[in-house]
Amino acid sequence: MSARGALRFLLWCLASEDLILPNGGTPAGTSSPASSSSLLNRLQLDDDIDGETRDLFVTVDDPKKHVCTMETYITYRITTKSTRVEFDLPEYSVRRRYQDFDWLRNKLEESQPTHLIPPLPEKFVVKGVVDRFSEEFVETRRKALDKFLKRITDHPVLSFNEHFNVFLTAKDLNAYKKQGMALLTRVGESVKHVTGGYKLRSRPLEFAAIGDYLDTFALKLGTIDRIAQRIIKEEIEYLVELREYGPVYSTWSALEGELAEPLEGVSACIGNCSTALEELTDDMTEDFLPVLREYILYSDSMKSVLKKRDQVQAEYEAKLEAVALRKEDRPKVPADVEKCQDRMECFNADLKADMERWQNNKRQDFRQLLMGMADKNIQYYEKCLTAWESIIPLLQEKQEAK
Amino acid sequence: MEQAPRDPERQLQPAPLEPLGHLDAGLQSAVGEEAEVARDESPGEGTMTENNFWLKKIEISVSEAEKRTGRNAMNMQETYTAYLIETRSVEHTDGQSVLTDSLWRRYSEFELLRNYLLVYYPHIVVPPLPEKRAEFVWHKLSADNMDPDFVERRRIGLENFLLRVASHPILCRDKIFYLFLTQEGNWKETVNETGFQLKADSRLKALNATFRVKNPDKRFTELKHYSDELQSVISHLLRVRARVADRLYGVYKVHGNYGRVFSEWSAIEKEMGDGLQSAGHHMDVYASSIDDILEDEEHYADQLKEYLFYAEALRAVCRKHELMQYDLEMAAQDLASKKQQCEELATGTVRMFSLKGMTTKLFGQETPEQREARVKVLEEQINEGEQQLKSKNLEGREFVKNAWADIERFKEQKNHDLKEALISYAVMQISMCKKGIQVWTNAKECFSKM
Numbered sequence: 028m029s030a031r032g033a034l035r036f037l038l039w040c041l042a043s044e045d046l047i048l049p050n051g052g053t054p055a056g057t058s059s060p061a062s063s064s065s066l067l068n069r070l071q072l073d074d075d076i077d078g079e080t081r082d083l084f085v086t087v088d089d090p091k092k093h094v095c096t097m098e099t100y101i102t103y104r105i106t107t108k109s110t111r112v113e114f115d116l117p118e119y120s121v122r123r124r125y126q127d128f129d130w131l132r133n134k135l136e137e138s139q140p141t142h143l144i145p146p147l148p149e150k151f152v153v154k155g156v157v158d159r160f161s162e163e164f165v166e167t168r169r170k171a172l173d174k175f176l177k178r179i180t181d182h183p184v185l186s187f188n189e190h191f192n193v194f195l196t197a198k199d200l201n202a203y204k205k206q207g208m209a210l211l212t213r214v215g216e217s218v219k220h221v222t223g224g225y226k227l228r229s230r231p232l233e234f235a236a237i238g239d240y241l242d243t244f245a246l247k248l249g250t251i252d253r254i255a256q257r258i259i260k261e262e263i264e265y266l267v268e269l270r271e272y273g274p275v276y277s278t279w280s281a282l283e284g285e286l287a288e289p290l291e292g293v294s295a296c297i298g299n300c301s302t303a304l305e306e307l308t309d310d311m312t313e314d315f316l317p318v319l320r321e322y323i324l325y326s327d328s329m330k331s332v333l334k335k336r337d338q339v340q341a342e343y344e345a346k347l348e349a350v351a352l353r354k355e356d357r358p359k360v361p362a363d364v365e366k367c368q369d370r371m372e373c374f375n376a377d378l379k380a381d382m383e384r385w386q387n388n389k390r391q392d393f394r395q396l397l398m399g400m401a402d403k404n405i406q407y408y409e410k411c412l413t414a415w416e417s418i419i420p421l422l423q424e425k426q427e428a429k
Numbered sequence: 430m431e432q433a434p435r436d437p438e439r440q441l442q443p444a445p446l447e448p449l450g451h452l453d454a455g456l457q458s459a460v461g462e463e464a465e466v467a468r469d470e471s472p473g474e475g476t477m478t479e480n481n482f483w484l485k486k487i488e489i490s491v492s493e494a495e496k497r498t499g500r501n502a503m504n505m506q507e508t509y510t511a512y513l514i515e516t517r518s519v520e521h522t523d524g525q526s527v528l529t530d531s532l533w534r535r536y537s538e539f540e541l542l543r544n545y546l547l548v549y550y551p552h553i554v555v556p557p558l559p560e561k562r563a564e565f566v567w568h569k570l571s572a573d574n575m576d577p578d579f580v581e582r583r584r585i586g587l588e589n590f591l592l593r594v595a596s597h598p599i600l601c602r603d604k605i606f607y608l609f610l611t612q613e614g615n616w617k618e619t620v621n622e623t624g625f626q627l628k629a630d631s632r633l634k635a636l637n638a639t640f641r642v643k644n645p646d647k648r649f650t651e652l653k654h655y656s657d658e659l660q661s662v663i664s665h666l667l668r669v670r671a672r673v674a675d676r677l678y679g680v681y682k683v684h685g686n687y688g689r690v691f692s693e694w695s696a697i698e699k700e701m702g703d704g705l706q707s708a709g710h711h712m713d714v715y716a717s718s719i720d721d722i723l724e725d726e727e728h729y730a731d732q733l734k735e736y737l738f739y740a741e742a743l744r745a746v747c748r749k750h751e752l753m754q755y756d757l758e759m760a761a762q763d764l765a766s767k768k769q770q771c772e773e774l775a776t777g778t779v780r781m782f783s784l785k786g787m788t789t790k791l792f793g794q795e796t797p798e799q800r801e802a803r804v805k806v807l808e809e810q811i812n813e814g815e816q817q818l819k820s821k822n823l824e825g826r827e828f829v830k831n832a833w834a835d836i837e838r839f840k841e842q843k844n845h846d847l848k849e850a851l852i853s854y855a856v857m858q859i860s861m862c863k864k865g866i867q868v869w870t871n872a873k874e875c876f877s878k879m
Contacts, residue, residue, distance in 0.1 A: 240697055243697050244694075244697065247690055247693060247694040247697075250686075250690045251687070251690055251694075254683060254686045254687055254690065257683050257686075258680065258683050258684065261676065261679040261680045261683055262680055264676050264679070265673065265676035265677055265679070265680055267676075268669060268672045268673045268675075268676050269673060271669050272666075272669045272670065272673050275662065275665050275666045275669055276666070278662050278665075279659075279662045279663070279666065282655060282658050282659060282662065285844045286844055286847055286848065289847075289848055289851050290851070293851055293854075293855070296855075390700060390701055390879060393701065393879065394701075394704075394876060394877065394879045397708070397872075397876040397879070398873050398876045398877055401869045401870070401872045401873035401876060402873065404865065404869040405865075405866055405869045405870060405873065407865075408862045408863075408865035408866045408869070409862075409866060411858070411862045412859060412862035412863065412866070415855050415858045415859045415862065416859060418855060419852065419855055419856075419859075422848060422851050422852045422855060423848075423852060
C-alpha cells in the first residue's frame, strides 16, 4: 500500500462523516484507526514485519472447560504483549470463547470491508460424531484460533483495529459488545449501503485474474482435501487389518518350539508398525486437514471481498455515467462521484496489497504444511524400519536344540 | 512336538530299488534295510544305472511354461499349461553341467507322481505340490489359472517340488521319479501299471480307523493335533495377509492422485509451481512402487503355502499309523477270541456265546471227534494268527521308527525354511520402509523449494 493510497484511505474514512478533522485528532466513537500521523508512520514501514520490528505478540493457549447451568463451553487464554501506544499496559491476559472470536471477525468484516479477514475454524461440527470436548478437537481448534489472531496481528491495518484491541484487552467483553451494537460504524455502513442495484460491466483484468486464480485454487484445494481424506480412510482400513494380522503370528508361535521366539518377534514388530500408523493417521487428521480447510474458507472470503470491490466500482461507474448524461455539471466532477472514485481506488489498493500478502503467507503456509506431511510420513517409515531391523538378529539367532 | 531320541541309523544306506509292482515297495525297502544290508549295490534290473545316477550331482529345473491345446479324455478341446523339465548332471571334476534330459509335463502328471509316492512311501512326509487353483488372492491377482503371474509362480512351485523330492534321502531313489524326469512317452502307463491306485487305502477305511483305534502312539496323536493347528493358523495368516496387501495397495495408489492435482495446481502458481510439480512426480513414483513390493510378498505367501500343504502330508502319515495300529488291534482281538473259543472247546465250559454252542444245546452234543476236529482247525488258525500278529507288530514298529525319523528330518527342514522365510519377509519390509523414506524425503525437498 503506497503512502498516497494510505492517505486517501484515511481521508475516506474520515470524509465519509463529512468531518473535517483538526490535524492529528481522532473523533471519538468511530472505529477509524488511531491518529492519522501514527498510521502513516506505520504504513510507511515495510509490509513484511519480521521479528525485529514486531511490536505485538498474541498467543492462544490453555483451553478450559466451563460447566454452567445453561451450557458447557470452552474458553481459551489470550496473552498479548505489546509496546504499542494503543495498549495501556505492556501485557494482557484474558479468556475468550469461540463466540467472542466470531464476534470479532464480524466486527472486522464490518469495519474493514476492503480488507481480507482471515477465516475462523468452522463454527458447527457437522458430523456429530466428533466430540466437541475431546482433547483432539479442542487442540485443533486452539491452533486454528491462534493462527487467526496471528494473521490479524501481522496485518498492518487490521492489527490496529479498535475492536481487535478491545478483544485482546477488555475484562468484560460482553459489556463492550452491547455498547458496540448501538454504534454501527459509519464506515461499515457506507459500504453496506452499496449493495445490489449496481451491476459491474467488466472486472478489470488484474482482478479478473485474481478471481480466476481463486476459483482454480479453491477447486484444487478441494481435490487435495478429498485425496487426503481418502488416504486417511485407506490407512485406517489398512490399520484394522494389521491389528488382526500381528496376533496370528502369536497364535502360531504358541504351537511351535524353535520357531516360537521368531514368530513372537514378528508379531510384536507388526504391532509396533500398527501403532506408528495410528500416530500418522491421527496427525494427518488433526494437523493437515484443518489447515487445508481453513485455506478453502480463506479463498472463499477473498472472493466475497472481490465481489464487494466490484460493487464499489459498479456504483462509481454508474454515478459517473449519470453525471455524463446530465449536462450541467460538466466542468466539475461532483463531490459524491469523487468520493466514489476514492472509495474504489482505496479498495483496489487494499485488495491488491492484501492479495500479495495473502499469496506470500499462503506460500509459506503450504510450504510448511506439505513439508509437515512429508515429515510425518518419513517418521512413520523410520519407526517401522527400526522395528523390522531390530528383529533381524532375533530371527537369525541359532536356537539351542531343545 | 516332542523330540524323539535321535536314530543313529537315520542315514540310510542306498536301498535297492525294488522291481515295480511290489506292494509296499518303499516300505519293504526301508524295513528290509536292517536285515538286508548285504543286498545293496547288487546289480538288479537297471538298479546300477539309477544308483550311479544319484551319485552324481544333478540339477533339476522347471525352466519354461507353455500354453497348449489338446484333447482330453472325453475328446473335448482343452487348454492347459505344459512345463519344461530339464535335468543336468554336474561332473565332479570340472563342475560343468551337461543337459541330460529335457521333457514337458503338465500339472496332472505331477499330481500322478505325487499320488504314487503317497501310496508307496506312507511313512514319508511327501513334499506337496503348489496349489491347483489360486487361493488367498487379493484383488489384483487373477484367480485365473491361465494368468501369467499365476503360471510363473506355479512353475517355481513345481520346480521346488521336484527339488524337494530329489533331495529327500529315500524318495530320490524311486524309479518312477527317475522315469518322470527322463521318460517322456509312456510314463503315465508305467505308473498306472504299478497298480498303485488299487493299493491306496480307502478314505473310508482310514476314517474308520481314526475313530476306532484304541492305542495309537501318543506322539502321532500329538503330531496330528499339531498339523491340524498348523493348517488352521497358516490359513488364517494367509487370508489376513491377502487383506493387508489389498489395503496397502489402496493406500499407495491413492497417493498417485496427488501427482495429478499438484501438477494442475502448479500451473496457476508462480513461485510454488516448480516445487509442486516435482513433488507430484515423487508421489507418482511412490504410488507405482507398490506393485513390485507386493509381487515380492507373494513369494513369502508361497513359502507359507508350501507348509500349509505340508501339514496335510503330516496328517497322512499319522493316518497311516492309525490304520496300521487299528489293523493290529483288530488282528489281536480276533486272535484273542479264537484262543478263547479253543479253550472253551478244550475245557467244555461255555463262556462266550457261539452259534455252535447254541445248536449243541438244542440239538445235542457233538461227538468228541467232531470237537477234536474243530479244536485242530482253531489251533491252526491261532498259529496263523500269531504269525500274522507278529509280522504286523514288526511292520508297525518299523513304520513308527522310520516315520518318526522322517518326521524329525521334516521338523528341522521346516524350522530352517520358515526362519529363512521370516527373515526374507523382514528384509522385504525393511526395503519397503527405506523406499518410503527415500520418496518422502525427495518430496520434502521439493516442498522446501516452494
